[in-house]
Amino acid sequence: MEIAVCVKRVPLVGSTFMLTDDAMAIDTSRIGATLSPHEENAVEAAVRLIEVHGGSITLFSVGSAQAEEQLREQLAIGADRAVLIETEGTEIDSQATAAVLAQAIDQDATDFDLVLLGTESADSGGYQTGIRIAHALGRPVVTNVKGLDITDNKATCERAVGAIREVYEVQLPAVISVLDGLNIPRYPSVPGRIKARKKPVDRLSITIPEPTTIRTSLRVPQSADKGAINLGSGQQGAKALVEVFKQIGVM
Amino acid sequence: MILVYADHDRGVIEPLTFQALTFARDIDPDVHAVLIGGSSAGLNASTAAAELGEYGAQVVHIAGLSDYSDYAPLAAARALVTLLGSTGAQALIAASSPRGNEVLAHVAAITDRPFVADCYSIAIGAPHKIVRARWAGNLHEEVDVDAEAADVLIATVFPHITEATTAPAAGAITEFTAAVSQDDLAVQVINRVGASTGGVTLPEAKVIVSGGRGMGGPDGFGILESIAAALGGTVGCTRVVTSAGWRPHSEQVGQTGTKVAPDLYLACGISGATQHLAGCKNSKTLVAINTDPDATIMNHADYIIVGDVNQVLPMVLQEIQDAKS
Ligand SMILES: Cc1cc2nc3c(=O)[nH]c(=O)nc-3n(C[C@H](O)[C@H](O)[C@H](O)COP(=O)(O)OP(=O)(O)OC[C@H]3O[C@@H](n4cnc5c(N)ncnc54)[C@H](O)[C@@H]3O)c2cc1C
Numbered sequence: 225m226e227i228a229v230c231v232k233r234v235p236l237v238g239s240t241f242m243l244t245d246d247a248m249a250i251d252t253s254r255i256g257a258t259l260s261p262h263e264e265n266a267v268e269a270a271v272r273l274i275e276v277h278g279g280s281i282t283l284f285s286v287g288s289a290q291a292e293e294q295l296r297e298q299l300a301i302g303a304d305r306a307v308l309i310e311t312e313g314t315e316i317d318s319q320a321t322a323a324v325l326a327q328a329i330d331q332d333a334t335d336f337d338l339v340l341l342g343t344e345s346a347d348s349g350g351y352q353t354g355i356r357i358a359h360a361l362g363r364p365v366v367t368n369v370k371g372l373d374i375t376d377n378k379a380t381c382e383r384a385v386g387a388i389r390e391v392y393e394v395q396l397p398a399v400i401s402v403l404d405g406l407n408i409p410r411y412p413s414v415p416g417r418i419k420a421r422k423k424p425v426d427r428l429s430i431t432i433p434e435p436t437t438i439r440t441s442l443r444v445p446q447s448a449d450k451g452a453i454n455l456g457s458g459q460q461g462a463k464a465l466v467e468v469f470k471q472i473g474v475m
Numbered sequence: 476m477i478l479v480y481a482d483h484d485r486g487v488i489e490p491l492t493f494q495a496l497t498f499a500r501d502i503d504p505d506v507h508a509v510l511i512g513g514s515s516a517g518l519n520a521s522t523a524a525a526e527l528g529e530y531g532a533q534v535v536h537i538a539g540l541s542d543y544s545d546y547a548p549l550a551a552a553r554a555l556v557t558l559l560g561s562t563g564a565q566a567l568i569a570a571s572s573p574r575g576n577e578v579l580a581h582v583a584a585i586t587d588r589p590f591v592a593d594c595y596s597i598a599i600g601a602p603h604k605i606v607r608a609r610w611a612g613n614l615h616e617e618v619d620v621d622a623e624a625a626d627v628l629i630a631t632v633f634p635h636i637t638e639a640t641t642a643p644a645a646g647a648i649t650e651f652t653a654a655v656s657q658d659d660l661a662v663q664v665i666n667r668v669g670a671s672t673g674g675v676t677l678p679e680a681k682v683i684v685s686g687g688r689g690m691g692g693p694d695g696f697g698i699l700e701s702i703a704a705a706l707g708g709t710v711g712c713t714r715v716v717t718s719a720g721w722r723p724h725s726e727q728v729g730q731t732g733t734k735v736a737p738d739l740y741l742a743c744g745i746s747g748a749t750q751h752l753a754g755c756k757n758s759k760t761l762v763a764i765n766t767d768p769d770a771t772i773m774n775h776a777d778y779i780i781v782g783d784v785n786q787v788l789p790m791v792l793q794e795i796q797d798a799k800s
């Protein structure tokens with residue numbers, strides 16, 4: 225089974241967002257980077273599928289040269305090669321991203337049975353890249369997937385709705401976008417990291433379509449510092465807390 | 476005129492749709508709603524149309540597709556594309572629910588238009604001026620959307636920014652037919668599994684007792700379960716906890732977990748990362764218990780206890796039990 229996984233490098237934001245002076249981006253000078261969580265699950269799913277069905281995994285990413293860091297990390301987990309479509313560093317809109325990814329997947333020498341993505345990216349949250357790629361490639365797409373099983377070229381997908389799960393079935397080749405919770409992603413092993421150094425990260429240049437959605441600024445919404453009331457500690461704190469429970473009507 | 480896609484599950488309208496209708500009315504009072512699926516999909520047309528009318532839908536377009544026995548995103552999108560062509564709507568709006576985002580993204584892909592998810596405000600114009608959520612609402616992004624590319628603006632509304640208010644309108648039913656092929660129905664709900672366990676689920680819980688890395692391990696959650704049970708609530712947790720396999724992902728609160736708004740959110744041993752707060756900051760009362768008085772969660776809490784969960788929580792449980800007896 226040949227699997228493509230689309231992954232995106234995003235800033236590793238902790239307790240606060242710091243913006244650049246022009247308010248057009250997150251100031252990443254003092255923070256690291258990571259993958260969107262859903263995409264970690266997509267890579268993990270791909271690795272498990274390959275373990276069962278054989279085949280190979282190709283990662284695709286549109287982003288800055290630094291995205292190689294995240295690609296190497298996922299190569300260490302078990303992907304075989306990566307394709308990086310390098311941009312000048314500024315993020316491009318969802319419609320353009322999907323067009324570029326679809327073209328890269330389509331023109332690749334490998335015919336992919338399955339394209340995996342996150343349902344939404346951590347930063348942009350566009351909820352559309354997988355669906356657009358599916359349309360561009362003429363394939364069916366299932367989104368929000370939290371349970372995945374493939375037998376006889378047919379994918380059975382589960383999607384959580386409240387306390388129950390909806391089941392979808394789709395014939396491969398298909399596009400599937402997944403959610404955190406599908407699995408617990410593994411950490412790269414030391415031998416995995418060593419192997420990853422030799423795996424290819426190919427650069428691909430694709431003309432990026434004109435954007436239709438243009439950012440004019442970013443803003444950190446005011447978080448109400450509520451000026452918390454300190455209930456004290458120990459037994460006294462516990463007593464005061466139970467008084468709060470009564471006051472707000474949960475007891 | 477603005478079309479609002481009314482996302483429903485076997486006839487039960489997604490409550491966020493009423494917020495989307497309220498939001499759409501502010502852009503243009505001429506709001507129409509769309510329902511996909513007939514009685515075979517569990518839809519009672521007149522009941523559903525009356526509900527949508529309550530929230531301002533002048534007209535309710537219904538595509539009673541044969542074979543649409545359950546949710547099928549692409550078929551729904553095809554029907555919407557037909558309707559956009561015949562009604563001349565200036566915008567297609569839905570709630571930012573899993574189905575709302577999915578169906579509208581399909582419409583955008585089919586018609587090669589932009590799709591703007593999770594909007595806080597929309598000003599139709601040239602360009603369209605939109606404020607939307609990034610990082611699950613931890614950042615607000617202002618964007619200009621090209622009005623030629625987006626001759627019909629396709630967008631979803633961020634949850635809970637608009638309170639759904641009624642504005643009774645006719646809700647007049649008109650049926651329309653749409654060409655939907657078997658291929659469009661290839662992806663469709665074919666089954667539902669895992670009946671409810673009977674316990675309180677996270678989204679509906681009035682009390683959530685939530686634990687983070689500070690609980691120390693899976694065993695640490697026993698006391699949280701006891702407190703949750705005593706208060707008629709349920710247990711939540713952070714991503715660190717689910718990634719370590721201490722608790723199932725269904726209990727994760729946050730950007731990539733469940734977004735909740737209970738009466739009480741008791742955060743125990745949780746630092747308050749933005750991605751966690753994205754899921755719990757709408758709680759009516761937030762209480763944090765943490766050894767670190769400077770943890771971020773402390774600034775977002777209404778009440779705090781600075782202390783070790785291993786010492787404080789057993790006392791809290793004891794106090795609850797004493798108060799009850
Ligand atoms: C794109 C993205 C999406 C994410 N989505 C989510 C999400 O949906 N939900 C989520 O939760 N996280 C999410 N995360 C992860 C998030 O960034 C944090 O890593 C995580 O929320 C931290 O969990 P924590 O508070 O349990 O752990 P920590 O940050 O390690 O905090 C532990 C806290 O426990 C306190 N503590 C330790 N011992 C004790 C004790 N004995 N008594 C009392 N207090 C103690 C410490 O002072 C500390 O404040 C996401 C991350 C990314 C990058």
Ligand SMILES: Nc1ncnc2c1ncn2[C@@H]1O[C@H](COP(=O)(O)O)[C@@H](O)[C@H]1O
Pocket residue numbers: 230231232233260262263284285286287318321325340341342343344345346348349350351352353354
């Ligand atoms: N720049 C990118 N490079 C690679 N994959 C991406 C990129 N942007 C989005 N994706 C993929 O598309 C998914 C959905 O993104 P979005 O439509 O932006 O919410 C993500 O979870 C990724 O799997």
